[in-house]
Amino acid sequence: MTDETRYVYDPTRAVDPLGDLEEEGEKAAKRNRAKVGSARPSSLLYTYGPGSIMDLPQFTVMPTGLDDWDRIWRRRDSPPLTIHAPRLREVVRMMLRSPDVQLRPHPWQPKKHSRSAEGNDLGVPARVFPQWLRCTGCDMLGMLSQFDYKNTHPFRTDLATFEHTKCTGRAGSRARGTMRRPAVPARYLLACADGHLDEFPYELWVHRGQPCSRAEMPALKMEDRTAGKGASAVIICASCDMRRPMNEAQGEAGKAKLPQCRGRHPHLDAFEPKGCRNTTKLMLVGASNLWFPATQSIIVMPESQQEKEEDLADRIRTSLGEKLAKYRANLDMIRDLLEDRVDVTQLSDHELAQAVEAAVAPPATVEEQEEKIRDWDPVDLLVPEWRYLLDDFPGSRDEDSKSGLTLAKRQRGQRLQPEITRVLAVERLRKVNALVGFTRIDDMDRVGDLPRRLAPLTRTPRPAWTVATEDRGEGIFLQLEEDKVAAWEKHILDTDLWQAHREAHRRNFERRFSETAGQVNPDSRLKPPRYWLVHTFAHILIRELALTCGYSAASLSERLYAWPAADGREPAAGLLICTTASDSDGTLGGLVQLSDPARLERVVASALRKARRCSSDPVCAMRIPQDPEDFLHGAACHCCVMASETSCERANRFLDRRFLLDLPASNLGYFTTNE
Template sequence: MSLLYNEQRPVDPLGDADAENEKQVKHNRAKVGSSRPSSLLYTYGPGAIMDLPQFTIMPTGLDDWNRIWRRRETDPPPIHAPRLRQAVRTHMRAPNVQLRPFPWQPKRNTFSSEGADLGVPARVFPQWLRCTGCDLLGLVSQFSYVNTHPYRSDLARFEHPKCPGRSGEGKATRPAVPARYLLACAAGHLDEFPYDLWVHRGRRCEKAEFPFLKMIDRTAGKGASAMIHCASCGERRPMNEAQGVAGAAKLPRCRGRHPHLDAFEPTGCGVETKLMLIGASNLWFPSTLSIIVMPESAEEKASDLADRLRGALADKLAKYAGDLELIRDFAATAKVDVTGQSDDELAALVATALQPPPSEEEQDAKLRDWDPVDLLVPEWRYLLKDPIGDRHEDRASGLTLSRRDRDPQLRPEITRVLAAERLRKVNALTGFTRIDAFDRVGDVPRRLVPLARERYPDWTVATEDRGEGVFLQLAEEQVAAWEQKVLASEIWEAHRQAHQRNFNRRFSETAENIDADDRLRPPRYWLVHTLAHVLIRGMAMECGYSAASLSERLYAWPGTDERPPAAGLLIVTTASDSDGTLGGLVSLSKPERLQQVVSSALERAARCSSDPICARRTPADPEDFLHGAACHCCVMASETSCERANRFLDRRFLLDLPGSSLGFFG
């Protein structure tokens, strides 16, 4: 990938602020707002549009973040999660990607200066603004920027000085707001709406080289309802002409712009564009990977140590590979601890570190064969082991597990209970998409928008969350027998056909080469998923956390030669704060409390205020929804809790509902 980029115009807000300070000009203090790490990862990452009190901005690509990190003498602190790092490298096709946190440092108090040289760089986007006093539609250069208060970033705004007003007789200063229309394409490009060409129907204004435009909008919040007016020549054109199928034919083709990278595709794009609004929910979909950090095996530790050697020693590693004593000295200088390695072990580590990176063909094959379950298998294998003692703490991973006895009245289908008193969850951003979420077949190389201009970036942003959880394991023999019963049922056949229709209707260039049934989750996944949702609802009433703050980690797949069968779930709550959470969720793992939660949750799941419609919901042609007896009244959860966007849910697989006898719990 090679993008067209003007290196003479970098996005460097802190550098701009330094230049202004040298001139003793007080109008740009750089900081315009703040956000939590989780929000910057899942809602307002690079390429997204963030609403500030007075205008909107777009966090830039990771290349511009490097200027922020270079303001510190020390290297950015890495996030240690080798298993996640390997998966991220596969998805980003970059063999040396590291995981880094957001550039941020806590302050002692509100007026302290610690961390003032760290932050996420952003640009004003869109750069078309509209004056609220006279309806002037212009670029940011036509307005004045005001941001002089060092502790009130919410006062940063654009203004139209000496605004004549709609009557043409005023001289007041009026605020300017973003013009809310944009153009986007399915390939992930985003562009400003060409208002001047739109109002003149693809031509230039006959009266002025730089026409005087106005956006007349008296019905804000009602979609494309504005009128674009050229005061220079008198032309008018409503924005609602750009809506719908007929309007799409009037829009220009995509130019291949990536505003977060300040770059264009060298050969353009050329696909059809769609009219978008600034606040549209489908403007930015993150592609993330996450793991619960488990204690590392010996092989994982060796692989991570070899990777750290390669990153720290670089060219010295190949040059002095035969001199192990010198390698030890270099490693000590680079703060890579190899003191516990024998000469033979160190030689093996050096050999591993010197192995060439995989070729592009190997990367493509690995990515094509990659299964999301691969990230879950190591977690499941570890959770199958009973903790050493009643409370086992692993300081390296941050995981603390405790065994819990089963209450005699707990449903016998639940065979094991573990309390995760402390856990660490690491989340990494690998890219993003626009218009549609990243869940289509074969979309990895085509639709995933890069986070940096470099073809092989050396890092990506990640977050660490700490919290607690409750792990439940189901009886494998009963699950396997139940699964065979479901596979032979008419309800499952209806779900399978609905999934086939859903799969075929979702555009993908490679969909015809993949069997839709390979993408359908097995019945045990529907069972575990539905159970997790009803437990989240029940636990939220008891633990003190809202249902939206609880999330699921599902382990549900049939056994193969490479991995054991799984049927279990982990309900967790995490926080980005270093202190983690307060223990309200893990307290529900106590035998008597868990039994009450499970019984109450299953009892509530047997009834829904939408029954009998909900209880009998089965997809039939031409319907293609991916759920059965499930709705927002009984099972469905918030998007922060569900890993599958409320798909693959059916209460009939959990309990026997009227007209069905497929309930695992009877």
């Protein structure tokens, strides 16, 4: 372990697929190509980021940590591209505890046509994981080195595969001699709550923790005749005839039979120097709880004068580095050094001097940084957006070329619900999303009280950058009447229904936060009634808008502005329904068209009318969590309110139709209707 890393790591085993390819070319060996697949930027951020397991047609790979991505960037003389989003960048720096973090896109370049060579030197490095494979012909279970890799077709990455070259088939088969058979990943892994992941120790498992009595390197097999039924395989040692089923590793009884976590981060090819004290959990390669991204995102808004000054000072500081302190008093030299990096030609000497002084200001101390992290609320990212969306701009349309945000005022239709006070057509928007880490077994918003559970993206303690994406699209913004929301919320807080939701949340919290429930008040994590209201309203609108806007419901997403008044923060009650795309110049305008007064009236009226009834009623309408139940929704199900995971920011939690409308045996609805 070096001073530059906090993990036990062997640099001689670094992942460098393009470098390996060049070495193979110099040897005049049969060429196995480096590229094994492709994915959209959004999937590489939310589904298959560093540390996740990506399914390819023939095997699985794991995108590596960002340290290995640097080798890709360094293959070009030009500096890496960056994404400009100062407000998000500052939050990412705070969360990663690194003052110089930049936001970079994935290393990719578009091609002029499918067979051209542009961007061949770019790509996301990945390693094969898990590295235990099973032959589909003879059930041989072995490490990667026991199989032959084949990837020779330049335009068919789906043909890349590992093969058992001398497969004899299963006992009793009619096959004669040997033949090549494809190998597939052995699907069992070990994970722990702190984000570590490891291969399953098949050899120790079948021999019950002891070495094989007949062979130093025993021949293993995995017999699996009931695929898709959990841990149904049987591990067999062909050398000593011992066998052990994998179902012994399942359930509460199986926990005691699994080894302690070794503290391995396979995406970093590193181990925790002090190991890990956790017990492990049996996982399958395709398990949905194997990788949860921890991301932050913003809708980019026009910068205030203060934000512009802070961003300029930051760019000067990061561009000049140590030279800044040396030449801070020589403005001419500063201008020369910044000539090709930061445009300061329009600044007077006085303005430049102020920017330089701001750039050389001492950074926050470690104690101040930790205090800032403790006090930070994710809502702080939403407040500037809410304030800007409420500003009354002159004219009917407001366009900002730098941020890409274009807003248009919409008149309220005479028949639009009176509880909706403001409507904006967001004709163009830019959303920036950044990855700050990931968790395993449980989502980040459930483990936020344990910082160690956030698995790192780099071996270095202070990363210089993190991966981000830019999405462009359109949307509709609606604001609810604050006075009525406040009065409604005050009433809801005193109801038996809200007390039932509070108790269900407490039970859910304590079961999920077993190690920290005693130190954190569950009510501090419970969303207020206005959030349930706005959230449920957003979901029924997504369902209704999808019927006529031309986009599927899974393509629409919500951005919720719902919080009570707090120090330095005015109350909010509103929502933005938007659709964005990361690999195009925007969207087609079908959603914005529905902000037309007459059309929006019909959409809202129809959404509320349909929300009044559910095909699962009366069960759905009367659902209230009772002890020992801990679900975080009330009158809401997949038949009436719940949305796809791409649309919902809270995984379908905090939803209840009774907060929207008066349902049978309930008069708690915020909206008044004619029915």
